[in-house]
Every structure is written in C-alpha cells, then in structure tokens.
Amino acid sequence: MGAREATAGRGLAFQLRGVSKRREKGGVAFDLVVPELEVAAGEFIAIVGPSGCGKSTLLDLLGLVLRPTAAHQFGVWDQNAARPGWRDVTTLSPRGLAAVRRASIGYVLQTGGLLPFLSVGENIALTRRLGGLPVAAEDILALAGRLGIVEQLGKKPAHLSGGQRQRAAIARALAHGPSIILADEPTAAVDRRAAVEIRDQFKSLAGKLGAAVLMVTHDRELVAPVADRAFTFELERPAAELTVATVVEGGLG
Numbered sequence: 372m373g374a375r376e377a378t379a380g381r382g383l384a385f386q387l388r389g390v391s392k393r394r395e396k397g398g399v400a401f402d403l404v405v406p407e408l409e410v411a412a413g414e415f416i417a418i419v420g421p422s423g424c425g426k427s428t429l430l431d432l433l434g435l436v437l438r439p440t441a442a443h444q445f446g447v448w449d450q451n452a453a454r455p456g457w458r459d460v461t462t463l464s465p466r467g468l469a470a471v472r473r474a475s476i477g478y479v480l481q482t483g484g485l486l487p488f489l490s491v492g493e494n495i496a497l498t499r500r501l502g503g504l505p506v507a508a509e510d511i512l513a514l515a516g517r518l519g520i521v522e523q524l525g526k527k528p529a530h531l532s533g534g535q536r537q538r539a540a541i542a543r544a545l546a547h548g549p550s551i552i553l554a555d556e557p558t559a560a561v562d563r564r565a566a567v568e569i570r571d572q573f574k575s576l577a578g579k580l581g582a583a584v585l586m587v588t589h590d591r592e593l594v595a596p597v598a599d600r601a602f603t604f605e606l607e608r609p610a611a612e613l614t615v616a617t618v619v620e621g622g623l624g
C-alpha cells in the first residue's frame with residue numbers, strides 16, 4: 372500500500388493511479404488508461420464521450436466487475452457495516468471484490484435491469500437480501516417515498532413508465548446504502564422530462580447520502596448544469612490494430 376493510499380479513506384470513494392485495462396476482440400486491441408482519478412464522497416461525476424470510447428469499460432472497472440490489466444494504485448472505500456474501511460483492489464481476492472461490490476456499490480443500467488418476475492418492492496428488497504441485510508418494510512417505503520414510487524411498489528416493472536422504472540432502479544441500487552453509485556446511460560431510454568428528474572434525483576442523493584455518483588452519458592447538455600466534475604477520453608491510434616483511450620478530466624465544454 373502506497374503512502375498516499377494509506378492516508379486516503381473516508382472522504383474519498385476512489386483513488387486510481389496508473390490503472391489500465393486491455394480488451395481484445397478479433398485481433399483488435401483497446402487499451403483504457405487511467406493515469407489518475409480521484410472521486411470524493413458526495414460528488415456527482417459525469418463520464419462523457421462518443422460511442423466506443425470506453426465509458427462502460429471504465430464503469431465496469433470502477434464497479435469491480437472487470438479486473439485491471441495493470442494498476443499502480445486502485446483504492447476504494449468499502450461501506451461494509453462490520454468493517455468499513457479503505458480497500459486495496461489490487462490485492463483483493465475474487466471473494467473480497469464481490470463483498471465490496473455487494474456492500475458498497477449500486478449499479479443503475481440503461482433500462483433499469485429490474486427482474487421482471489418480481490414486484491418493484493421485491494426488486495428493491497432483493498439488494499438488501501443479497502447483501503445479507505435485514506429487510507424492513509418501512510425502510511423500503513421511505514426510499515420509495517423519496518423517489519416518488521410508493522404507488523408502484525406492488526407492480527411488476529413491465530407496468531411502469533420508463534421514468535418510473537428508472538426511479539425504481541435507483542431505489543434498488545440504493546437499498547443497501549452503498550457509498551458509490553454507478554449509472555450507465557440511465558436516461559437514454561426516457562423522455563427529456565424524466566431524464567431531468569432522474570438526473571436531479573442522482574444529484575440530490577449524492578448530496579444527501581454522501582454517496583459518490585458516477586453517471587455515464589452521451590448527453591452533455593443534460594449533465595453540464597449539475598455535474599461537480601466530468602471525465603472524458605482522449606483517443607489515440609498508435610497502430611492499425613490498437614486504440615488507446617486515456618481518461619482525462621473535462622469534457623463538458
């Protein structure tokens with residue numbers, strides 16, 4: 372563990388230095404390079420860039436779904452109720468990574484990713500069950516109230532509008548009290564009004580819960596007025612069969 376990493380912790384959600392991920396398909400390689408990325412608790416961060424630049428790859432790295440190919444430093448704040456603390460991702464076992472994911476990370480996908488055979492309330496409760504946490508009806512109700520979906524709790528996801536589905540997905544991602552919320556194009560499948568509402572929910576949740584929210588979007592205009600900071604990608608083509616995407620701060624104008 373490096374000196375800076377040892378001093379990091381509560382207050383920081385992520386600290387990455389010299390992290391990279393190589394993806395290869397059909398003899399063509401894509402390198403995502405993160406020279407330096409620090410995200411504080413409570414920050415609302417936009418991740419912007421054109422299709423194929425590496426947005427989902429970055430989110431999957433931060434979500435501990437993909438292992439980095441190389442990493443000088445990769446720390447994450449773990450919310451684990453029994454043992455909260457700063458974790459060094461580079462040394463965690465697959466089980467350790469899964470435990471951090473369950474306790475500390477909430478994921479919101481483009482079209483919600485709710486399980487269709489469960490009601491909205493059961494979908495929300497599932498996140499707590501999977502994390503081994505007790506499920507109290509009043510907590511689910513309070514969360515649903517905050518997101519304006521109390522009336523939808525007994526319905527199956529198919530019976531909700533796109534905007535309601537996304538708010539249900541946000542509630543599900545928050546149900547276990549994560550310190551980090553990762554959202555991959557959460558407003559892509561809804562109209563403008565719902566997109567603005569969803570964006571504002573994320574913003575206020577980051578503020579109120581002190582969670583770090585990282586939202587991937589191609590919609591710069593939507594996030595520019597509210598994002599605390601943004602990251603984007605500088606693309607290079609050092610060889611015909613290699614693209615290198617470097618994560619840099621900026622991208623909103």
Ligand SMILES: Nc1ncnc2c1ncn2[C@@H]1O[C@H](COP(=O)(O)OP(=O)(O)OP(=O)(O)O)[C@@H](O)[C@H]1O
Pocket residue numbers: 394395396401420421422423424425426427428429
């Ligand atoms: N499972 C995979 N195996 C190999 N290469 C992949 C895989 N998934 C993505 N890639 C490649 O990695 C690069 C980055 O893809 P990624 O999905 O991260 O981009 P993105 O910015 O999220 O794109 P989009 O906006 O279209 O979703 C692309 O060149 C893509 O072809």
